[in-house]
Amino acid sequence: MKKIMYGLSLAMAIVLAACSQPAKPTKRSSEPSSSAAQTVSSTSAEKEQVQSIDGSYRGQDAESTILLVVTGQKGTYTVTDSDGEEETKEVAIDPVNQSMRIGDELYRYRVEGDQLSLEDLEQAEDDQGTIVLTRQ
Structure with missing residues (x-):
């Protein structure tokens, strides 16, 4: 017990x-x-890892010369026609989504070496819609 x-x-x-x-x-x-x-x-x-695209880029098509100047998340996009007439648009950049608004148009951008490709996201299916610029 x-x-x-x-x-x-x-x-x-x-x-x-x-x-x-x-x-x-x-x-x-x-x-x-x-x-x-x-x-x-x-x-x-x-x-x-978001890549900075600061700098100047130039490109040319059959009818005009394009100059894109980027600083931070803003820039200017200038198109000069063969007769010398210029049109400049403001640029807003979203580096996270790799998109760029040029004036009223939305583009997706891709950087490969010294080339910056702009793909028009609002393009018609039969339109090529890609602009290739080279860093200056």
Whole structure:
């Protein structure tokens, strides 16, 4: 009988000791998990890989010369006709989506070496719609 009482007393002491321990704060509420930290790191790395296209680009088609000057997320797009008449449009650049608004027209751009290709996103299916410019 003493052994049973001793065993019950010991078990009761263990239960009471366990219940009286202060609760430890959980790690998930105060610190990001390693997978969340990796997600943040990869997102930051993607943003750092956005390529700057600052500079001057020139191109020519059968009827006109094109000059694109980019600084940051803005620029100018100037078309000079063969008779010397110029038309200049403002340019707004979205480097994350690699898109560019020239005046009212939306283009997707791609950089390959010194060449900048502009694909007209609002073109008709039978229209070529790609402009290729070379960095100056």
